[in-house]
Amino acid sequence: MAKIGRSLLGVLVFVWSVVAFADVKVTAELDRQKVNQGETFNYIITVESTDSVSVGEPRLPSLTGVSLLDASKSSSSSTSFINGKFEYLQTLRYVYVLQAEQVGKHQIGTTEVVVDSKSYLTAAVNVEVVAGGAPAPPIAGGGGAPQSFDPFADDIFDQLLQRGNPPGGFKTQPVNPNEAFFIQVDVDKSKVYEGEQVTASWYLYTRGNVLTIDTLKYPSLNGFWKEDIEVATRLDFTNEMYDGVVYRKALLASYALFPIKSGQGMIDPYKARCQVITPSNFGLRRANYYTKSSKPVKVEILPLPKEGQPADFTGAVGQFEVTAKLDSEVAKVDQPVTLLVRFDGKGNAKLIDLPTIDFPSHFEVYDTQKESHFEKDGSSHKEFKVLLIPRQQGDYEIPSFSVSFFDPDRESYYTKTIPSLPIKVAPGDGTKAISDAPLAETGAGEKLPAIVEPPLSLAWSSGPLLTKTQRATLWSAVFSFILLFLGWQSRMELGWGRKRQDLEQLLRLRLKVVHQHLDKGDWRQVGVSVMNTMYMVLGEVSGEKGASEEIEKMFLKAPPSVRREVAEPLQKLMQSFEVLAFAPESVVGPLKDPKKLKDLVQAVDKVLFKAVRLGVGTEEMDSSAKSEKNV
Incomplete structure (x- = not known):
């Protein structure tokens, strides 16, 4: 019996250890609180836990007066036996290299870190930027993370060459051929109207061999409606020569962007961390980790002109065609007929609304469905299906209607008109294919078949009686199983x-x-x-x-x-x-x-x-x- 007691005690201790929760501590600090303008300093996020936990990438706040140059991550764990107990500590350290840009006192706000689905917020920290002293060159991967040191750091003067760019566009070019890699951003327009398409593409350039890539941050593109043109799932390299230097180039992502408000828009950077093999000073090849970001791009967004704006303009910008047809020119009373209205063209058709149509008084608009799609070539379509129910026989017509758009190339509005569509309604057979009540009121929809559970059958079959030893062993096993089950259930519920x-x-x-x-x-x-x-x-x-x-x-x-x-x-x-x-x-x-x-x-x-x-x-x-x- 003593053995059984010790076994049960061991089970309870095991169950309690499973239920116990990890203690998590998240802190933020600066390696210096006062820096010269142009110098770099480290912003360090530390996550400590008494258990193995899943930690998401920290979400940095908006930065003012300073800019982010580089980032690195390191981790460690330790186990110790103190006072008869094992103690485990997991530590993750994120080091962000910042450069002081504007003189004054600046605050780096709270950073959010998600640990095992729980959000933790760090305290804000302050830094003072003072004038004077030659700016120190940026040090990539600081804070004790040598694997992120980049000997081919960006030229701090950021000499962007604009040769060969499309008119009105923006395209960064290679500056330092010794860089391990860099991310180029290519924008086809830098001055557009509200709702006009801007195509932005990001490319990775390197002269080495990229072993791995980890996208740390996709552009957030606030202020733009975004449609994916292509987001790479693998790097497909092609060769490109610039100033006599051959680079290997691969697409990272390409988006069609539609500004939603006039003013100045900002296409923010794409940030990635790559493991790249580069030649060393002794001709040997080595693999190192580097973190790079593309350059931000400003876009001037013009408001749509108020003068001459038609009453039937609903906000669509681009070059579109519109068609309309009935699925049948002959219908019966109380039987549905569908009006199909489709918009096709260049631009964002998803923003197009169905114009007001003055249907005949004896036609009921039962339901309207819409479907839209954006193609990789920049074209798009939107189709409306209007379900109509004629309630009286006779000869009718769906009246003509119009819809207006804004053409950014011509900088003017234009109108497309749909001619009237005749339809003949014959007497019905007395049955209604669809009730008078709309879908929302009838709750129409597919019903799942009822689940029929099999009957519960209980039967008792007598057998030979157990011996005392067998019964004791059986009850010990049952009791241990119950304790384990209750422990597991309590952990799951907690x-x-x-x-x-x-x-x-x-x-x-x-x-x-x-x-x-x-x-x-x-x-x-x-x-x-x-x-x-x-x-x-x-x-x-x-x-x-x-x-x-x-x-x-x-x-x-x-x-x-x-x-x-x-x-x-x-x-x-x-x-x-x-x-x-x-x-x-x-x-x-x-x-x-x-x-x-x-x-x-x-x-x-x-x-x-x-x-x-x-x-x-x-x-x-x-x-x-x-x-x-x-x-």
Whole structure:
């Protein structure tokens, strides 16, 4: 019995050690608080944990008065046995090399670090930049990370050559052929109208061999509606000669950008860390890690002219054609007929709205569906399917309608007109293919078949009685199993509950920022912040972290209760906030009205917290989601 007691005690100790949580500490510091203008200094983020944890890349705040030159990362772990206990410590150190640019006192705000899905914020730190003294050259990979030292540092005078650039565009060129690698940005236009396409592409140039590449930061492109042209999943190199030097060049990413507001836009840098083999001074070849960023590019954005703007202009900029047709010129009473309206051309067709059409009084607009797509060559299309229900026989016509666009090449508006479409409505057979109530009221939709569970069958079959020794052994095993199961269950429940509390806390912080923008009347930032928060919540409840998944895919991977109760209202809200975040101001319309905006924010508050409660609760496991998919 003493042996059994000691075994059970060991089981309980093991279970408690599994349930225990790691202590995490995140700090930020500077290696110097006072630097000369032009000098470099280190901003250091340290993450310490008493357990092995997953740490995301720190999210730095906006920097003023200083600029980021380089970054490096190092990690270490140690185990010690003190006072009869094992103690483990994991340390990660992120070192950011900053250069002092503007004289004065500057603050580096809080940095967010996500550790095991929990957000930690560092304290702000201050630095004073003083005039005087020759600026020290930038030191890449400082802070004790020799693997990031770059002997081929950028020329600090940044002599950008502009030869061979397209008119009005911007393209960085190689400056120092001894650089391990550099990232070139190529922008086809630097002066555009609001809503006009700007194509921005980033390329990696090197004279060495790139073994690995880690994209540390994609351009955030705030102030632009972004469409992917190509995002490389592997480096396909071609040779390019410049000033007699042969470089190896590979595309990293290419985007079609559409500015959403007039003023000065900024295409921010693309940042990557590469392991590159370069020749040494003795002719030997070695592999080192280097971190580089592209140059930021300013874009002047002109407002669309108010003079001569047609009443049927909805904000579309580009060269478009429009077509319309009925799927049948003969219909029957109470039987559906579809009007197809399609826009094709150069520009962002996703911003086009269906113009107002004065349908015959005996036609009911039952439903309108839309589908859009952007092609890699810069063309796009948007198609509207308008489902009409004729309620009375006779000869009718869908009246002519028009829609206007702005052509940035000609700097003028133009109008496309669709001629009227005749349709003959014959008597019906007395049945209605579709009821009078619209889809939203009938709740029409595909129903899943009911799940029929097999009957539970219990049977007892007598057998030979166990001996005392066998019974003792059996009960000891059962008791040990119960303890292990309870320990496992408590850890799972505590872990899930903690994750839900952490996510709710992070959601409150995000929504607090949204309400701050709301109080300031900054509707654009309200839209951007809400969209980011929606993706964050859906990423957590679906297990995809929201980085690159489409909304529909994240809903499919979310628990069934989230899909049933949250998907529809959240998608409707997302459409409104997507317009607020990315559409030109002329398209936003009444959505930016303070009262309307406040109502939308209150609605999204409720829906997101409901998504967290349903998606990170203990009622539904992943297995239930899988079961539903198999139904």
